[in-house]
Amino acid sequence: MAADITLAAPIGTASQPSSFAEFWASFRENKGAVAGLVVLSLIVFVAIFADVLAPHSPLEQFRDAVKLPPAWYEGGNWAFPLGTDALGRDMLSRIMHGARYSLFIGLSVMAVSIVCGVALGLLAAFAGGWIDSAISRVMDLIVAIPSLVLAILIIAILQNPSLEKTIAAVTIVSLPRYVRLVRASALSEMGKDYVIAAKVAGVGSLRLMLRTVLPNCLAPVIVQAALGVSDAILEAAALGFLGLGAQPPTPEWGAMVGDGREFIRSEPWIVTLPGLAILVTVISINLFGDGLRDALDPKLKRS
Amino acid sequence: MTTRQLMNSLGVAMAMCLAAGGAANAKALVYCLEGSPENFNPALTTTNTSLDASRHVFDQLVEFERGTTNLIPGLAESWEFSDGGKTVTFHLRKGVKFGAVKDFTPTRDFNADDVLFSFNRQLKPDHPYHMVTGGKFDTFNDMDMGKIIQSIEKKDDSTVVFHLSEPNAPFMANLAMDFASIGSAEYADALTKKGTPEQIDQVPVGTGPYSFVAYQKDTVIRFKARPDYFRGKPAIDDYIISIVPDPTVRFAKLKAGECTLMGFPRPSDLPEMEKDKSLQVMHQPGLNIAYWTFNEQKKPFDDVRVRRALIMAIDKAAIIRDVYGNTGQAAKNPIPPTIWSYNDTVKDYPYDPEKSKTLLKEAGVTTPLDIDLWYMPVQRPYNPNPKRIGEMMQADLSKIGVNAKLVTYEWGEYRKRLQQGEAMTGQLGWTGDNGDPDNFFFLLGCNAARDGGQNIARFCDKTYEDKLQKARQSTDKEERAQLYEDMQTIAHDQAVWFTIAHSVVYEIAKSNLTGYKISPLGRHEFAGADLK
Structure with missing residues (x-):
């Protein structure tokens, strides 16, 4: 029986520590990826400890300090290092708390899409027939509509925009990528010898799906998930910008850019700073995701 | 900025206008409007944006004095109340001429038939012109005019009597609103004969200071001054509406001299506008x-x-x-x-x-x-x-x-x-x-x-x-x-x-615009204005 298990799982449990070391060695070579990881860790740290780190409450309106510029400009005040917005709220505190919302949206969209995407993808690959056709066609349908338009449509149907509905809309929009990826790699794995061997050995189909095939499809899914976080953050920010995401006074970055755009000529920091925050976060996630792909993809690794 | 420079910046648009006007040094005013009009009948629209596009073609029986909400005689020279305020008799101005458009030249002066036509079109559902262009006379209905006015009677060519169901104090002020504009009954008859009644709301004919020349959808509307206007020919010969929905673009066009006047600036642009010597910033408490x-x-x-x-x-x-x-x-x-x-x-x-x-x-x-x-x-x-x-x-x-x-x-x-x-x-x-x-x-x-x-x-x-x-x-x-x-x-x-x-x-104009008054009612009226 021991032989069967080895056949069923070529990436054996015993070899995992060394494979992580191998991954880290190759990831470390990529300077951009490491920089991305460092910046991302910093953002995560700020997001987790925003309550302690932020100098003010993100919602408190300082009525006698409205539209102050960042502290190093004339008229600035070090009590508000990055200035204040049109209602006298501290920009730095709002951006710190905004990191929390953006990362929360990104991670929850990723988590939900992975779970649903893997489930639907495996089901399509294993069941075949009309189930496969149905799942694939629905995914094609979702891809056929421009993602932002579809997200707006979903919000419109759900009515009363809120953070949760933003997450739901962005998840539905990003689902097809995961489903297609899992289905394609599961199908290609299923033709391989070790799967056939496992089948011959009488492994049940659920175990075949989850223990035999799934671990070998995970590498591309992990990469897709890492990059998907930044896509989700961008889409949620776009919805927030249009007023269809988090509702006021939530300090969500996209909504902050949307509310501040009338000041682009007179008080540009109100619209620029949250925009920069989105930019930095998305770039660092993308760099990290690229590094992840390079390290996990054997073909790229050896070239 | 001189008129000449203004003309240069307008390029082809101006050249066409000059050709139509035929005058070498005609004065032209360009108003940058924030949206496209739905049609050219003031009774069928409710927004000032649409009304601005047809307002200069028409007059009403009584009118608001420019820049105020005071009532002054318009097409009616005088009026009196009787029967405890339930009957109003209007004595109409004589010798008032309608403006001509491309396919129609009026042959008679304004008279009581035109008043009856304009009000009955909105009042009576069986009027032949009631359903032309949809029949949605929103302002007329919102103001309850259908209930207030029982009937309208023509005494003679220059006397019209309104019978009201009850005395109504705001009635005269209502009659000065744009929906009560007087159109030409003769024009309507001519269009009926031609079989194109819907033209009445697209190519407007009225007694106002300007006559309609052309409309290029979502782009530009042109009017020319009428020498035979009953209050005298307006000082500005060509009145052009340029349709520019974005406030930032309107401001840019105003700076470049492509507009003479704009409304609805962004509050955050105001400091910059006030600093600019070539512009005048006008403001008035809104109603x-x-x-x-x-x-x-x-x-x-x-x-x-x-x-x-x-x-x-x-x-x-x-x-x-x-x-x-x-x-x-x-x-x-x-x-x-x-x-x-x-x-x-x-x-x-x-x-x-x-x-x-x-x-x-x-x-x-x-x-x-x-x-x-x-x-x-x-x-x-x-x-x-x-x-x-x-x-x-x-x-x-x-x-x-x-x-x-x-x-x-x-x-x-x-x-x-x-x-x-x-x-x-x-x-x-x-x-x-x-x-x-x-x-x-x-x-x-x-x-x-x-x-x-x-x-x-x-x-x-x-x-x-x-x-x-x-x-x-x-x-x-x-x-x-x-x-x-x-x-x-x-x-x-x-x-x-x-x-x-x-x-x-707030309204912003080039500094050479004189005699213009902001209307508390949100109207843009140029009949008394001039360009230096």
């Missing part, structure tokens, strides 16, 4: 009110103490300073101070969070109290940023233990739901149409408090309602003013609205 109101059919807003508490919890001065800036003044009454009968003795509620906590306690309200606060999804003439005001109110309310949830819908849906009484509290506002106080006070009348009505406070007070009806039927201005002043005191005591502000309307 409007922005308010936040409480639905009295929902608990706990049926208690006047709760309404007062919420009003006193909000820092109005901060809203004016941070949202309106120079473009608004704090409001304390439901009507703006520019309307007669404004009651200046009313003292606004102070900003006093401590007092408001006490009031809430007295009313037996337990905090935290959860309410919803609706805000408009769009900018309005009376409110530059409803969302920001909502956020400020939300922050102020949290200090007295009231948690306000901000709610909004798409603009059409928002109004519908608000008027159905779905909101607990909500923001809205009003812009006056004719300068008569009734045009504002009806908003708090019992009639408007029905589901779907405009009285979203659902305020229905017997004393207020009696005074409203009495003021409507009286023709004595002093008596009416007294009634309206009392009604303002009632509205204040009952804390019906948190009156936010009256906005100031």
Whole structure:
């Protein structure tokens, strides 16, 4: 029986520590990826400890300090290092708390899409027939509509925009990528010898799906998930910008850019700073995701 | 900037106009309008944007003096009331000519038939022109004109008698509104013969200072001055409307000399405009009110103490300073101070969070109290940023233990739901149409408090309602003013609205425009203006 298990799982449990070391060695070579990881860790740290780190409450309106510029400009005040917005709220505190919302949206969209995407993808690959056709066609349908338009449509149907509905809309929009990826790699794995061997050995189909095939499809899914976080953050920010995401006074970055755009000529920091925050976060996630792909993809690794 | 430079910058557009005008040094004025007109019939549109596009072609029986809301004789030289105010006899001006357009040259002067045609078209559903272009005479119907006017009678060519169902004080002011513009009955007959009746609302013919030349959809509308206008030929020969929806683009075009005048600037662009020597920044208190109101059919807003508490919890001065800036003044009454009968003795509620906590306690309200606060999804003439005001109110309310949830819908849906009484509290506002106080006070009348009505406070007070009806039927201005002043005191005591502000309307022109006056009614009129 021991032989069967080895056949069923070529990436054996015993070899995992060394494979992580191998991954880290190759990831470390990529300077951009490491920089991305460092910046991302910093953002995560700020997001987790925003309550302690932020100098003010993100919602408190300082009525006698409205539209102050960042502290190093004339008229600035070090009590508000990055200035204040049109209602006298501290920009730095709002951006710190905004990191929390953006990362929360990104991670929850990723988590939900992975779970649903893997489930639907495996089901399509294993069941075949009309189930496969149905799942694939629905995914094609979702891809056929421009993602932002579809997200707006979903919000419109759900009515009363809120953070949760933003997450739901962005998840539905990003689902097809995961489903297609899992289905394609599961199908290609299923033709391989070790799967056939496992089948011959009488492994049940659920175990075949989850223990035999799934671990070998995970590498591309992990990469897709890492990059998907930044896509989700961008889409949620776009919805927030249009007023269809988090509702006021939530300090969500996209909504902050949307509310501040009338000041682009007179008080540009109100619209620029949250925009920069989105930019930095998305770039660092993308760099990290690229590094992840390079390290996990054997073909790229050896070239 | 000289006229010559202006012409250069207009390029081809101007050249075409000059060819049409045939004058070598014709004066041209370009008004940059914020949207495209739906059609060219003032009776079929309700927004000032559409009305501006056809206004210069028409006159009314009585008119607003330019830049004011005072009534002056228009196509009617004089009029008198009889039968206790139920009959109005108009004596029409003689020798007034209609303007010509490409396919129609009038052969007769303006007379009583034209008045009958213009009103009966809106009044009588069986009028041959009633259903042309859809038959939606919104203003006519909203003002209840169909009920007020029983019939219109032609005594002779220059005398028309209106029979009213009851005396109605705002009636004359209503007749000065754009929907009461007088069109040509002869033109309508000519179009019927040709089989193209719908042209009447696309190529307008009237007695006004300018005649219609051409409209290029969503781009430009051209008019030329009429030498035979009954008040004399306007100083500006060519009046051109350039359609530019984006305020930033309008500003850029104004700077480049491609516009002579623009409206609705962004408040944040105003400092730059004021610095520019080639521009003149004009402003006037608008005939409007922005308010936040409480639905009295929902608990706990049926208690006047709760309404007062919420009003006193909000820092109005901060809203004016941070949202309106120079473009608004704090409001304390439901009507703006520019309307007669404004009651200046009313003292606004102070900003006093401590007092408001006490009031809430007295009313037996337990905090935290959860309410919803609706805000408009769009900018309005009376409110530059409803969302920001909502956020400020939300922050102020949290200090007295009231948690306000901000709610909004798409603009059409928002109004519908608000008027159905779905909101607990909500923001809205009003812009006056004719300068008569009734045009504002009806908003708090019992009639408007029905589901779907405009009285979203659902305020229905017997004393207020009696005074409203009495003021409507009286023709004595002093008596009416007294009634309206009392009604303002009632509205204040009952804390019906948190009156936010009256906005100031800004218009920006090149410095060579002279004699132009901003209209309190939001109109843009160029008949008395000139270019240096």
